[in-house]
Amino acid sequence: MERVFGKDRGSMGSFFRMLQKARLPYLWILAYIAITALLTNVGISVTEYTAELFAGNVNFGTVVLPFLAFTLLSQLISSVSKIMSNLCVARIDRNIRKMIWSKTVRLPLRYYEKNKPKEMISRITTDITAISQLIMQVFVAILTSAYTLVITLGKIGSYDQKLMIALIAVLPLNLVIAFVMGKMKFGVLDLVNQKNAELTQTIAEKTNNLLLIKSYGKEEKELQTGQEKMKGFYKSSILNAWLGFATPMYALVGAMQFIVIVMVGRSFYSSGALTLTQWIAYYGFAVNIVNQLSAYCVYWTTFKGSQGATRRVAQIMEEMEEDIENGEHVEHLCGDIELREVDFSYEDKLLFDKLNLKIPAGRVTALIG
Template sequence: MIRKMRLPWHWIVIAFACNFLYNKVMLTLPTVTAGLMSGSTDNKVLWDALMFYVLFTIVLCADVALRSPARHVAARNVRRVIWKKMLHVRMEYYDQNDPSNLMSTITNDATLASEYLVGFLVGFLPTIYYMVVALRTISSYNIWLMLSVFLLLPVKILYAVFIGKWQYKTQFGVFQRIGGLTAYLAERVRNLTLIKTYTNEENELENGERASHHLFDANMKVNKLNCVITGLGTLIGMAQTIIVMVFGVVLLKKGTITIQQWVAFYMFSGTLSTAFSNVIDYWMQLKTIQGILVRTAKLLRAPEEDDPGKGRTDIQGTEICFEQVSFSYGDKKALTDISFKIPEGKTTAVIGLCGSGKSTTLSLLERFYEPQGGTVTVGGIPASQLALGGLRGQIGYVQQGADIFSGTVREAITYGLHDAVSDADIWKAAEKTGFADILRKWDAGLDTLVAPGGTSMSGGQRQKLVLTREFMRGADIILFDEPTSALDAAAAQMVQDTIFETFPDKTKIIVTHDLSLLERVDQILVLHNGVLEGCGNYRELYGKCEAFMELIAVCQSEKEAAQ
């Protein structure tokens, strides 16, 4: 984990050195203070004490000041590592793990874990150094004084082991519940209109309170643990103080040690007790880190996609072939031994009922998933041999809802374009797709603000914006996933015309239920339960492919019902 987390080692080394110096200065505190408390009025003693406290203040401030940047830089770096990992993990991982649930690994887990880890790396060894030197100094006074410090050590070790295990369990529970609450709220916030449409605010309030209550229960377990830690820690500390005082007083009465040694020993015993407690705290912090990072560790071990730059880049043409391709989501079969060819520069429609394998076909082409049987080729080259960046750079995608991120219209149109684009280029593309007519109606033009998900725009406007973006991208293969399903008849016809007029020579694959679109494409693939039932144009399939005729009947019934 440490190797993968890209910790800021230069900051940690600086903070470590400062903390080491702080502990070294702390070792002289009991001696200096004992000199003052023993009644000495010697000028040198007073001057040494004054200089010590000035130095102590400077070192303490530096220690605090340098630890903080090390923790924040570490948290920033860890968040970047986790986010990068989430972007490159293979899609099947997200079939089993909700991405919304993993959001808190970046916002919560990474920050706390990195701060605790930096605190451990910076403070643990200096604390051990302080304990060793302090014990050696005490033993120079009297060996029995040193032994008195160790009497409760077995109790402290048992305490650390017991509390550490409890700490791991409680922290894992808390951060798991935080992830669950974050996922629930993220999904509901994205679909507030659905909640309001069904007037389900009260039920969702109860569901939210239930998720929040689970987190409350986990936090109460942490609170219970903290109470135990406080109680046991106080008892052990008091027992340690009593033992030290008894030993010190007995030796002082016997004349074995001087009053100055007794004062120094008493102060050392207090700081040593704190040092022992700090070592236990560091142990518990490690168990806390372990509990916090369970989900993060699982994520960082998840399989990644191939390196975008690894593989062949010599894509020759855009003819696409599926040769006996099969794929399953776990035990659920999605495609079974399908074979077809999509000619270069032609338009192919992929149709079928829900669950027939249409979206899976597009996902395999883009290598979001790898076939479990058979081969997908692009330009005669197996897609698995092509560089991901090169392959996906050749593919444009117009999704069903024409989803776009928040920002300005300019940012939405240029999203994913890696070269500089001028406003003139954007307007030229917008004229081509017909989006320019929409832009002129907005006072801010390209600077018009877009709400998250493009909800401030109509479906037709979003589709035209996305088509403009794809035109500027210039991909040779363009995938359209139900591009007209959410539009009225007029808007659907307008988007259809834009597709065929704007991308005439591109290889187009359209997943659709729109009957009017089917008559305009060059080829239709008919899928049913993951099996290819028919392949040909509208005339070749009409009346000859049973699955095709059933789909037409279903689409016509839906169209008549809508009217």
């Protein structure tokens, strides 16, 4: 439980330093943001023409035809936006994986003395996917949603400034729930990813050494080891599944917001501050704003849920690399190998102290113990 509800120690500073090295497809991301902004403006027109239709205005030239045209245009832009989003995610995944793989082969041996090398499989696969989702489904989505909120609130304000202020006042009802669930989501998903990495490492290691395991008669021991890792991953997955109870809470808050929105709009319509068309359009815009706010709650939980993955990858990028280009280039090696005054230790445990050793050419020399 401490792992789930404990203090969040993720470092966003190291995360953004990592992104600077990743060469993100910024032009593609900017193109996606521009297309999404265009989609928002077209959606405003669709909502207004929809309100005209619900209000009983069915003039073909001024309402029906523009409604059909803007609806078709909205669907086309939406399809292009989804394609652009998928392309951005694919390019982000590719660039970050290349960066992590390059870092992996340059890490010194002492890093792999403290960390199991085969856990890197999960870092390069599962954790990288979480990072691309964080970029596109949180950071970029916040920008596009903020633009949509500003444009939509501005449209409602053009009907009546008091109506816009009243709507803003009833919106933040589900922020507290989102904060609590986000905190829980971070801890649970961090635990799930860690258990998945441990399981991946164990299965990869044991399957590569099955002949050795069977030759030593260790089948039962390794069977138990694998089952323990599977059990740990299963328990963390079950804990993650229980978070599904957050959905009814969000639904309840959404229903409360719906009631308040209808009551506020009806009072303005009854007083004559809004026409019937504006009242219907207000309702459509208000629902859109509530959906945007709900999306912010999802962004928060996604952000917290992916912090574990971003932290682990960022920590790898913070590690010191070996300079593989250091030293003199030799075309052909020949002759004896001689070590002079060599010190070697495992952290604080000294193994060699001023070792002098000559390994003759053409001979096999082993250091045992």
